[in-house]
Amino acid sequence: MRRRDRHPSRASVERDLARLADGTLDPAKRERVERLVASSPELQARLRDQRRAIDAVRSVANCERAPLAVHVRRRALDAGPRRRGALFGLGAIATAGALVWTVALLTASQAGLTVAQAAALAARPATIPVSEPRNDGVTIPHLRAAGLPFPYWEDHFDWRAQGARTDRLDGRPETTVFYRRDGEAVAYTIVSGKSLPTAPGAQTITRAGTELTSYSIGGAGVVTWLRRGHTCVLSGRGVPLQALLKLAVWRGRGQIPF
Secondary structure: OHHHHHOOOHHHHHHHHHHHHHOOOOHHHHHHHHHHHHOOHHHHHHHHHHHHHHHHHHHHHHHOOOOOOHHHHHHHHHOOHHHHOOOOOOOOOOOOHHHHHHHHHHHHHHHOOOHHHHHHHHHOOOOEOOOOOOOOOOEEEEEEEOOEEEEOOHHHHOOEEEEEEEEEEOOEEEEEEEEEEOOEEEEEEEEOOOOOOOOOOOEEEEEOOEEEEEEEEOOEEEEEEEEOOEEEEEEEOOOOHHHHHHHHHOOOOOOOOO
């Protein structure tokens, strides 16, 4: 019993951090959890992530005109392993992005998949390693979604691919690659199947023969476009819109299929 108290499960830590962040943690547990957080810089960072993610969930919910109820968060946190999927990426405690992902999962089945729900996957951790191409290649090797490769941006834009993940929302497979550059991060998701509907307030522009649609969702810039009928979603918090547009239309010397 003592050993279990000294080493709480990662699932219980995730639940307690999320409940501490949103104010629903049992008062009897609060002091113990706060002491645990105070003793760990990693948990302090996780708690900050939880609070940012909850704000993002509220923003997404407002964008989709769906109320964010406490019972939805509880369903997300108390869901069994089959509903949560892979909560812990690369051996680390799951971040608050799990909450964003689960809320998106619960609402997608009600109204159909939306750009906001696909963009919410940017808050999730990578679970799949990626490798660099050989011989000046322009796509990430051994990784495709709906038959489409992901771009390799490091040589041309200094955006380095850090990892990837796969999810299923509204019964549709989605693959996301995460890129970083000088402390900034972007996520590139390819959504298989029919194109996602355009949300109200979106702006459309054509660059290099490609029609791009831009949004601001939960404080993050989001750009979408079609590749062979499938929706691509590129998002980045604090990344200039022009940078996202430039990445979106890059075709790697014509070697990336659109």
